[in-house]
Amino acid sequence: MIIALVGRPNTGKTTLFNALTGLRQRVANFPGCTVEKAAGVLTLDGVDHECVDLPGTFSLLPDTSDEAVAFDFLAQTPPDQLRALCVCEASNLSQDLPLALGLKACGYPVAIVVNMIDEAAENGVAIDASRLASETGLPVALVSARHGQGLERLRELLRSEERCAEAPLAIPHTPRLALKDIEERERRRAREICARVVRRARTGLLSTVERSISMDRWLFHPVAGPVVLAVVMFLVFQSLFAWAQPAMDLIEGAFGGAAELVRPRLSAYPLAASLICDGIIAGMSAVFVFVPQIAILFTLIGFLEHSGYLPRAGAMVDRALRPFGLDGKVFIPFLSSFACAIPGVMAARTIPNERKRLSAILLCPLMTCSARLPVYTLLIAAFVPAAWAPLGLSGRALVMAGMYAFGAVVALLLALAMRAAGLVEAQGSALTVLPPYRLPKARELGRYVWTRVWHFLGRAGQVIFLVSLLLWALATFPRAPEGATPTQQMEQSFLGRAGHAVEPLFRPLGYDWKISVGVLSSVAAREVFVGTMGSLLALSGDTSSPEELAPVLQERYGLPVGVSLLLFFAIALQCVSTISVVRRETGGWKWPMLQLGFYTALAYSAAFAGYRLALLLSV
Amino acid sequence: MTLDSLGLDIPARVTAVRLKDEERARLGAVGLEAGASIVKLLRTPLRDPVECLVGSQLVALDRRVMAGILVAPETP
Numbered sequence: 001m002i003i004a005l006v007g008r009p010n011t012g013k014t015t016l017f018n019a020l021t022g023l024r025q026r027v028a029n030f031p032g033c034t035v036e037k038a039a040g041v042l043t044l045d046g047v048d049h050e051c052v053d054l055p056g057t058f059s060l061l062p063d064t065s066d067e068a069v070a071f072d073f074l075a076q077t078p079p080d081q082l083r084a085l086c087v088c089e090a091s092n093l094s095q096d097l098p099l100a101l102g103l104k105a106c107g108y109p110v111a112i113v114v115n116m117i118d119e120a121a122e123n124g125v126a127i128d129a130s131r132l133a134s135e136t137g138l139p140v141a142l143v144s145a146r147h148g149q150g151l152e153r154l155r156e157l158l159r160s161e162e163r164c165a166e167a168p169l170a171i172p173h174t175p176r177l178a179l180k181d182i183e184e185r186e187r188r189r190a191r192e193i194c195a196r197v198v199r200r201a202r203t204g205l206l207s208t209v210e211r212s213i214s215m216d217r218w219l220f221h222p223v224a225g226p227v228v229l230a231v232v233m234f235l236v237f238q239s240l241f242a243w244a245q246p247a248m249d250l251i252e253g254a255f256g257g258a259a260e261l262v263r264p265r266l267s268a269y270p271l272a273a274s275l276i277c278d279g280i281i282a283g284m285s286a287v288f289v290f291v292p293q294i295a296i297l298f299t300l301i302g303f304l305e306h307s308g309y310l311p312r313a314g315a316m317v318d319r320a321l322r323p324f325g326l327d328g329k330v331f332i333p334f335l336s337s338f339a340c341a342i343p344g345v346m347a348a349r350t351i352p353n354e355r356k357r358l359s360a361i362l363l364c365p366l367m368t369c370s371a372r373l374p375v376y377t378l379l380i381a382a383f384v385p386a387a388w389a390p391l392g393l394s395g396r397a398l399v400m401a402g403m404y405a406f407g408a409v410v411a412l413l414l415a416l417a418m419r420a421a422g423l424v425e426a427q428g429s430a431l432t433v434l435p436p437y438r439l440p441k442a443r444e445l446g447r448y449v450w451t452r453v454w455h456f457l458g459r460a461g462q463v464i465f466l467v468s469l470l471l472w473a474l475a476t477f478p479r480a481p482e483g484a485t486p487t488q489q490m491e492q493s494f495l496g497r498a499g500h501a502v503e504p505l506f507r508p509l510g511y512d513w514k515i516s517v518g519v520l521s522s523v524a525a526r527e528v529f530v531g532t533m534g535s536l537l538a539l540s541g542d543t544s545s546p547e548e549l550a551p552v553l554q555e556r557y558g559l560p561v562g563v564s565l566l567l568f569f570a571i572a573l574q575c576v577s578t579i580s581v582v583r584r585e586t587g588g589w590k591w592p593m594l595q596l597g598f599y600t601a602l603a604y605s606a607a608f609a610g611y612r613l614a615l616l617l618s619v
Numbered sequence: 620m621t622l623d624s625l626g627l628d629i630p631a632r633v634t635a636v637r638l639k640d641e642e643r644a645r646l647g648a649v650g651l652e653a654g655a656s657i658v659k660l661l662r663t664p665l666r667d668p669v670e671c672l673v674g675s676q677l678v679a680l681d682r683r684v685m686a687g688i689l690v691a692p693e694t695p
Contacts, residue, residue: 058648059644063644092675092676216660220664225663315668316665318679328679430683430684433649
């Protein structure tokens with residue numbers, strides 16, 4: 001049996017999916033969090049069944065790419081194996097029920113899962129489950145997926161044998177007019193049924209809605225609203241430096257200590273000592289040291305995602321984005337891209353207008369993702385003095401905030417260019433659903449942060465481990481004659497020769513052969529740059545511990561090279577995963593290749609201009 | 620009258636939605652259709668879109684869309 005979770009956006013399908021399968025798919029409090037189907041295993045009486053979490057859909061008439069994913073899946077699954085669980089929000093049943101009734105009318109085997117009954121109780125809303133079942137002719141379970149309430153009843157319901165009597169309508173291939181008729185009929189019926197099965201203890205607004213409106217009076221206030229938005233964004237960047245530094249120092253010290261501990265013990269095996277201390281430990285230290293910052297970034301982004309603030313922030317900036325040919329719908333893809341461009345590019349599926357969707361996909365990689373964070377942190381620590389504190393604020397945090405702003409400004413300028421080229425038109429987003437505010441649960445937030453940190457360590461760690469090994473081998477062989485210094489060894493190694501060969505390409509940007517190798521090694525993933533520089537400088541004897549990396553960069557290269565590197569990394573599209581996701585989302589290689597070529601040329605030009613300007617100003 | 624000319628905090632009922640088919644379908648899916656109760660609640664800082672209560676659901680609607688929604692204020 002294949003159990004498919006369907007329903008309107010933001011009804012808690014993914015939370016239910018996680019509760020049923022034990023998986024940890026991303027959940028958030030805004031419509032359109034899930035844009036791709038996710039599969040897991042649900043075990044009933046020792047038998048494994050496939051459980052599929054589908055993107056939310058407002059109606060039987062798919063309007064966006066993510067909605068089409070849901071209906072394509074239903075159409076492609078053999079009907080005799082399918083069981084659709086239509087997840088409804090208990091406090092909003094009259095809006096969610098039409099989809100369940102519509103799917104039943106189309107011939108699908110459906111069961112109704114009324115979720116968030118805890119919130120409904122808070123709102124004074126009670127639902128007569130048995131009457132709902134008899135009125136709709138569908139099995140019903142009342143659950144709170146967030147608290148694990150009612151899941152046993154849901155499992156019982158899934159054990160019952162109910163199969164499709166005949167092949168259902170394939171929604172993607174059914175004329176829209178026919179679906180519209182079904183939908184309108186079922187919407188009327190849903191209203192009538194809800195009038196009989198939903199009881200409200202008090203009249204007036206639901207408590208959750210009332211609370212949200214009170215908060216919105218502040219957060220949409222003409223003065224307080226933008227100030228809160230600006231303070232929230234600034235706090236994110238300030239905290240990255242101020243709160244993470246002690247933990248970063250601790251991690252750096254631990255890796256330095258490990259290298260010092262290992263080196264004397266392997267004195268009889270200098271090659272092995274060099275491999276472990278200068279290759280593996282130096283490279284890994286450069287990645288692990290950024291875990292505190294990644295954790296803080298995702299804690300804050302996770303809090304915003306779970307609270308319900310994001311769609312409101314999108315609504316707030318909607319009008320401001322219109323002159324650029326964008327609208328508030330791009331806010332969530334853009335903000336998601338601050339974590340990673342991949343979910344950002346995928347979140348663009350919720351944008352109904354195809355051209356705006358394409359422009360969001362093309363612009364998302366300009367937002368400062370978490371992979372850029374280690375690079376910026378290293379470069380800022382190297383080239384911005386710690387003592388610089390304009391207006392009593394951390395100067396390094398200000399430069400970091402400036403880099404985040406720079407990415408966004410470049411994106412807006414390019415959006416403007418696309419609008420001028422007639423690719424997109426200036427029109428606001430017609431409708432944004434504003435979910436009730438919810439206080440994120442510590443456990444949910446903890447899981448979210450842990451999953452993201454683990455993903456970062458897995459991705460960066462594996463690549464950097466392999467790159468560190470490769471770099472070590474290339475820098476160690478062929479061996480220089482006995483008595484050569486580490487620098488002489490490096491110069492005549494395979495790596496040194498290759499670095500010198502590519503150096504002319506990067507020389508106009510101020511890079512020597514070592515930075516050129518660092519930049520080339522980061523083509524697959526940006527964060528590899530820090531690991532490469534850590535290994536390269538350690539292997540050439542420039543640093544003896546990871547703490548020395550930033551001071552050595554400062555001493556050897558100077559501010560103009562720092563500016564050039566910051567500009568290059570702010571724009572260049574060095575992420576193989578993003579390129580492949582853009583290919584998938586745009587259905588071909590044309591757009592990702594154009595994107596890669598354009599951003600590489602733009603990054604090179606900006607780095608060149610920045611380097612020359614900084615040289616002029618520093619004379 | 621159209622929704623964009625209705626004042627804030629005045630309960631009203633939707634009498635018709637005069638928009639393109641696909642937009643009307645999208646609004647209908649959140650319950651914004653003829654017969655639905657609606658209140659304009661708050662303007663966002665740039666005054667557009669506007670937060671509205673449709674039934675028991677909060678949505679933000681832009682001015683162009685509001686101009687296509689006909690409403691009748693409800694008498695207290």
